[in-house]
Amino acid sequence: MQNQITRYDKSNLPATSIDRQIEAMKSAQIWQVEKIDLDTVLMTCVNKAFKDKGQMVIPSDMDHIVNNLIDMVLEHCPFIRIGEIPIAIEKGILGDYGDYFGLNVVTFTNFIKTHYASQNRANLAKQAIVRHDEIKEPTESEVLEQDKILLKSAFEKFKSSGRYEDHGNYLYKVAAKKLNLFELSPERQKEYLEQGKIIAIEKLKNEQIQRPNERKRISKIMDQANNLEKGSDGVKLVYKESLQIALTNWFKELIEMDAEITDLLTD
Incomplete structure (x- = not known):
């Protein structure tokens, strides 16, 4: 039927x-x-x-x-x-x-x-x-509590699956900038930036293969990424991958220390 x-x-x-x-x-x-x-x-x-x-x-x-x-x-x-x-x-x-x-x-x-x-x-x-x-807009404290819930949920998902895709690097910003739960040294920032560049360029190369009609446009973005051209689409991709690495490695460090994000969140 x-x-x-x-x-x-x-x-x-x-x-x-x-x-x-x-x-x-x-x-x-x-x-x-x-x-x-x-x-x-x-x-x-x-x-x-x-x-x-x-x-x-x-x-x-x-x-x-x-x-x-x-x-x-x-x-x-x-x-x-x-x-x-x-x-x-x-x-x-x-x-x-x-x-x-x-x-x-x-x-x-x-x-x-x-x-x-x-x-x-x-x-x-x-x-x-x-x-x-x-429509009642949420208060700052309500937004903060929701961010904490999202961060804890992401960490639990990472522990169970070994990965977490931080779309828009939102949770990195929550953890590192908003809640100040971890900080990257200048050396670590540089290291993650280089790793992010490698990943971003590799993804762009794969995209070039999949979309041969757009090789010229993608090549331009690759050059932007390689040169870390300020404000460009290429450098945005590099930073996206770099901050993803930063969040992932922080999660790994917490697991190695047998720590929970809940223990880090204080009123």
Whole structure:
């Protein structure tokens, strides 16, 4: 028997679903978001979409889809908000935007474009403006407590799996800058920077192989990374990898000392 997707009357959606969509309308527009952060959001959404469909995709295909999807969305929906993208893709997967054949760049782009042009989105945008003043912003102490929870969760995941991907280097900033739980010496900073450069360049070389039509652009980023060109896309990749190494090695040191992050967190 063919599986049928149940569709619900939009007016009868649970309040939590409506609230989520309204909150998404208040997030930053994608053109205001760092490309690396946009890449993270899209990678997460695309990966989830394949899992929800029970399909597998090799990493090279995933990178191809996400890299091209970024360009397509920036071109066709530059003012869509970052929080809307997961919602648009989830609705598309569930069939809210019609039938589709396979998951690829065109499919995901159509999901996002259809959501962006929908009347439902226009109506929710108006509600988001009206309800903006009703939303209570979290206090600094509430944000700090949430950051501590995220850091402890990341450490537990690292202990069980041996790795943790710190998207946007957020948890490094929480641990080293916000909570001052560890500090890198100038020598260690230089060491991690060199290691980060090697990893970043190696990833770019692999990307060059996978995307031969963009060799020139990728070569430019590789030169930027190699020369640590200030403010460039290349140096951002180097710093991303360097700070990932820093967080990972700190986690390893805690494990070697049989220490827990909870013991380091004091009121």
